[in-house]
Amino acid sequence: xxPDASTIAAGAPIEVDLTPIAEGQxxxxxxxxxxxxxxxxxxxxxxxxxxxxxxxLPDPQTDQARVKAGxxxxxxxxxxxxxxxxIPIAHEGNYDGFFCPCHGSQYDSSGRIRQGPAPLNLAxxxxxxxxxxxxxxx
Amino acid sequence: xxxxxxxxxxxxxxxxxxxxxxxxxxVHSSFVAYPTPRNLNYWWTFxxxxxxxxxxxxxxxxxxxxxxxxxxxxxxxxxxxxxxDVNYGWLLRNMHASGASMFFLAVYIHMFRGLYxxxxxxxxxxxxxxxxxxxxxxxxxxxxxxxxxxxxxxFWGATVITNLFSAIPYFGESIVTLLWGGYSVxxxxxxxxxxxxxxxxxxxxxxxxxxxWALHVAGQNNPAGVxxxxxxxxxxxxxxxxxxxxxxxxxxxxxxxxxIFYMPNYLGDADNYIPANPGVTPTHIVPxxxxxxxxxxxxxxxNKLAGVIAMFSAILVLAFLPWLxxxxxxxxxxxxxxxxxxxxxxxxxxxLGYLGAQPPEGIYVIAGxxxxxxxFAYFLILLPLLSRIEKPRPxxxxxxxxxxxxxxxxxxxxxxxxxxxxxxGALLAGGVQGARAEESNVPPSQKxxxxxxxxxxxxxxxxxxxxxxxxxxxxxxxxxYIAFRNLADPGGPGYSEAQAAAFAADYKIxxxxxxxxxxxxxxxxxxxxxPSPFPNEQAARAANGxxxxxxxxxxxKARSYERGFPQFIFDFFTQFQEQGPNxxxxxxxxxxDPPPAGVTIPDGSYYNKYFPGHAIKMPKPLSDGQVTxxxxxxxxxxxxxxxxxxxxxxxxxxxxxxxxxxGLQVFVFLILFAGLMYFTKKKVWADAH
Numbered sequence: 009x010x011p012d013a014s015t016i017a018a019g020a021p022i023e024v025d026l027t028p029i030a031e032g033q034x035x036x037x038x039x040x041x042x043x044x045x046x047x048x049x050x051x052x053x054x055x056x057x058x059x060x061x062x063x064x065l066p067d068p069q070t071d072q073a074r075v076k077a078g079x080x081x082x083x084x085x086x087x088x089x090x091x092x093x094x095i096p097i098a099h100e101g102n103y104d105g106f107f108c109p110c111h112g113s114q115y116d117s118s119g120r121i122r123q124g125p126a127p128l129n130l131a132x133x134x135x136x137x138x139x140x141x142x143x144x145x146x
Numbered sequence: 147x148x149x150x151x152x153x154x155x156x157x158x159x160x161x162x163x164x165x166x167x168x169x170x171x172x173v174h175s176s177f178v179a180y181p182t183p184r185n186l187n188y189w190w191t192f193x194x195x196x197x198x199x200x201x202x203x204x205x206x207x208x209x210x211x212x213x214x215x216x217x218x219x220x221x222x223x224x225x226x227x228x229x230x231d232v233n234y235g236w237l238l239r240n241m242h243a244s245g246a247s248m249f250f251l252a253v254y255i256h257m258f259r260g261l262y263x264x265x266x267x268x269x270x271x272x273x274x275x276x277x278x279x280x281x282x283x284x285x286x287x288x289x290x291x292x293x294x295x296x297x298x299x300x301f302w303g304a305t306v307i308t309n310l311f312s313a314i315p316y317f318g319e320s321i322v323t324l325l326w327g328g329y330s331v332x333x334x335x336x337x338x339x340x341x342x343x344x345x346x347x348x349x350x351x352x353x354x355x356x357x358x359w360a361l362h363v364a365g366q367n368n369p370a371g372v373x374x375x376x377x378x379x380x381x382x383x384x385x386x387x388x389x390x391x392x393x394x395x396x397x398x399x400x401x402x403x404x405x406i407f408y409m410p411n412y413l414g415d416a417d418n419y420i421p422a423n424p425g426v427t428p429t430h431i432v433p434x435x436x437x438x439x440x441x442x443x444x445x446x447x448x449n450k451l452a453g454v455i456a457m458f459s460a461i462l463v464l465a466f467l468p469w470l471x472x473x474x475x476x477x478x479x480x481x482x483x484x485x486x487x488x489x490x491x492x493x494x495x496x497x498l499g500y501l502g503a504q505p506p507e508g509i510y511v512i513a514g515x516x517x518x519x520x521x522f523a524y525f526l527i528l529l530p531l532l533s534r535i536e537k538p539r540p541x542x543x544x545x546x547x548x549x550x551x552x553x554x555x556x557x558x559x560x561x562x563x564x565x566x567x568x569x570x571g572a573l574l575a576g577g578v579q580g581a582r583a584e585e586s587n588v589p590p591s592q593k594x595x596x597x598x599x600x601x602x603x604x605x606x607x608x609x610x611x612x613x614x615x616x617x618x619x620x621x622x623x624x625x626x627y628i629a630f631r632n633l634a635d636p637g638g639p640g641y642s643e644a645q646a647a648a649f650a651a652d653y654k655i656x657x658x659x660x661x662x663x664x665x666x667x668x669x670x671x672x673x674x675x676x677p678s679p680f681p682n683e684q685a686a687r688a689a690n691g692x693x694x695x696x697x698x699x700x701x702x703k704a705r706s707y708e709r710g711f712p713q714f715i716f717d718f719f720t721q722f723q724e725q726g727p728n729x730x731x732x733x734x735x736x737x738x739d740p741p742p743a744g745v746t747i748p749d750g751s752y753y754n755k756y757f758p759g760h761a762i763k764m765p766k767p768l769s770d771g772q773v774t775x776x777x778x779x780x781x782x783x784x785x786x787x788x789x790x791x792x793x794x795x796x797x798x799x800x801x802x803x804x805x806x807x808x809g810l811q812v813f814v815f816l817i818l819f820a821g822l823m824y825f826t827k828k829k830v831w832a833d834a835h
Contacts, residue, residue: 009324009327009338010323010324010327011323011326011327011328011329011334012327012334015327015328015329015334019329036425038424038425040328040329040330041328041329041330041331041332041424042329042330043424043425091309091450092305092306092309092310093305093306093308093309093312094302094305094306094427094431095425095426095427108427109427109428109429109430110302110306110427110430110431111445111506112505112506112507125445125448125449125450125453125506126450127449127450127451
């Protein structure tokens with residue numbers, strides 16, 4: 009009953025071009041049937057994500073650990089609420105990040121859980137920068 | 147209790163069979179000669195009602211499966227196809243969908259009855275546990291069945307419920323992948339749910355056989371809670387219980403038919419008429435009503451794993467009931483304290499159900515926590531404690547004594563307690579509702595010719611609505627579930643087949659490929675569906691500022707608004723189900739330019755009073771005089787809106803008139819049948835009281 013060969017093959021890595029995403033905007037791409045948010049963060053958002061004391065977070069993680077060094081403005085997270093799997097809405101909620109409409113979980117501009125029933129931060133999918141304006145997810 | 151059968155067939159063939167397979171003897175001893183307590187009340191007919199419901203669900207389900215396609219791309223359309231095109235498909239679907247709700251309603255009454263009369267106590271523990279197993283299987287079956295139409299609520303309900311298993315430490319994620327058969331809910335999930343949804347009812351039927359077997363070994367409990375001792379305490383199953391069950395069933399069917407024929411979508415969710423979209427989560431995910439109390443328990447615990455454990459414990463605790471309640475007296479009739487707490491418990495369950503449907507914020511969360519505590523306290527603290535401190539009233543010596551005593555005075559207190567508690571619950575629920583802030587504008591209720599039990603569409607209005615759709619709406623909105631032939635269907639706009647064919651011929655339909663392998667255009671035929679203005683959703687989105695205009699075929703079923711408590715209860719009796727047309731009518735008239743003071747609307751959006759959030763991407767589509775009618779109806783926006791809403795109500799349910807007509811016939815039959823059953827039952831039982 010585990011995923012069959014075609015499903016696994018369809019889950020191969022994908023490349024995404026980042027040039028059309030302006031600062032302060034985001035796109036949602038699907039990989040393995042999961043929505044992936046790619047957000048071009050503003051200075052303010054990065055600032056907010058880095059100024060919060062890590063120890064005070066429900067799932068402590070630094071912003072640096074969630075983005076690739078040298079590409080600090082790019083946040084790439086799986087847009088699936090870690091509570092019960094709904095899709096959070098970007099640029100909503102009190103933390104300049106994501107808000108889940110199902111049970112009210114709020115994530116900050118680093119995709120970290122700040123408020124609500126979700127136990128964990130939004131997952132960061134495996135990805136790397138193939139060039140400055142292109143990433144490979146998977 | 148049933149003992150060796152005294153069944154002696156006289157027919158030689160039956161004799162021959164009986165010597166080799168004593169099946170008739172088994173049926174005779176279990177359902178004819180089987181002694182049942184003579185003081186059983188109507189709460190005991192729910193066992194028979196449940197057997198009937200299981201049979202009906204299997205029967206309608208097997209036929210529905212013949213027309214259903216379990217594929218993520220086709221499932222939604224195949225369900226609409228079977229409702230629109232299969233003979234009496236709408237009836238089968240309504241029966242199966244409302245049937246699930248009725249099944250759960252009956253099982254809840256059956257369970258509360260067991261709880262009240264102590265039917266789980268020695269020697270009926272296994273019987274009770276088998277019942278809990280059936281209930282768990284029913285929940286799994288019901289959940290998977292709800293996924294099959296592949297609407298928004300199906301998809302997101304499946305996502306939320308399967309994600310519950312991810313709370314399990316270490317194995318959680320692998321279990322979820324195993325359930326999905328992929329990396330998310332998708333086609334493989336739908337396929338396996340369909341397979342299991344077909345399998346589980348037969349598993350339930352198997353456990354039901356064990357349940358009935360255990361029942362017939364231990365014998366039925368009864369309202370007095372004393373075991374049958376002598377012949378005088380019992381009556382044979384047939385005719386006494388059979389006829390009483392038949393009357394109970396016929397009354398239940400009347401209630402059931404109200405949903406099938408008059409309120410088919412009352413218990414459903416409007417969002418499930420929107421095809422599943424993995425990219426958009428509905429703002430408010432609600433399970434079917436029968437899971438709501440458990441959903442409320444899940445949400446009231448702030449920790450994910452603990453919430454999941456609490457939810458499953460809330461069901462599993464029932465299996466331990468025989469050992470939690472150690473009181474020797476079975477029936478709450480003779481337990482003054484247990485009786486009151488039982489009704490409080492019923493109210494707790496109802497309120498939890500109410501909370502499960504509310505958004506998880508503010509007072510609802512706090513109330514949910516308090517009630518979750520009360521729910522568990524009832525089983526884990528109260529029941530064990532009660533059996534120590536309570537002093538039960540004296541029991542009657544025998545069932546026969548109980549029957550004789552009852553002939554004297556009636557037990558009024560139980561009923562009055564129930565009424566008082568229900569009222570208190572209603573008031574509390576009303577208070578909670580009132581605490582919620584008034585936010586959006588509710589569309590005004592219009593007068594519709596198709597409302598009510600004998601409502602019919604206004605043919606002129608349908609034809610005008612079609613004209614407005616064709617000349618205005620169809621520039622952006624598809625109507626892809628309607629074929630041109632439908633325009634000539636009975637109960638529709640009332641065109642002749644020739645007129646429908648002529649209407650179709652005005653359209654250019656893409657067909658092919660031809661022998662050269664090329665697509666070509668040809669005039670429409672009656673069998674063609676209305677062509678969509680955009681080739682795909684992305685194109686529609688791109689051409690309309692990022693918001694794809696929805697397909698209008700189902701829009702009056704897919705849009706709704708909260709009626710609030712207690713209005714939604716009155717709606718059940720007045721058969722109010724016109725939220726969809728009211729909404730469409732209101733949206734078309736709700737544009738205001740410029741927007742009211744203090745409201746800012748983002749660029750590219752327009753202010754609409756009745757649109758949730760008020761910022762709608764659709765510009766004001768209709769203005770006075772835009773469409774001219776041949777029949778002299780006023781060319782005003784109000785008239786257009788009304789006609790379009792009427793037309794779209796028909797497109798959402800082309801068989802509505804047939805549904806209401808058949809409903810009336812079924813009601814007349816069922817009421818006569820129930821009356822006959824009642825008088826037959828009275829006659830049969832005349833010498834037993």
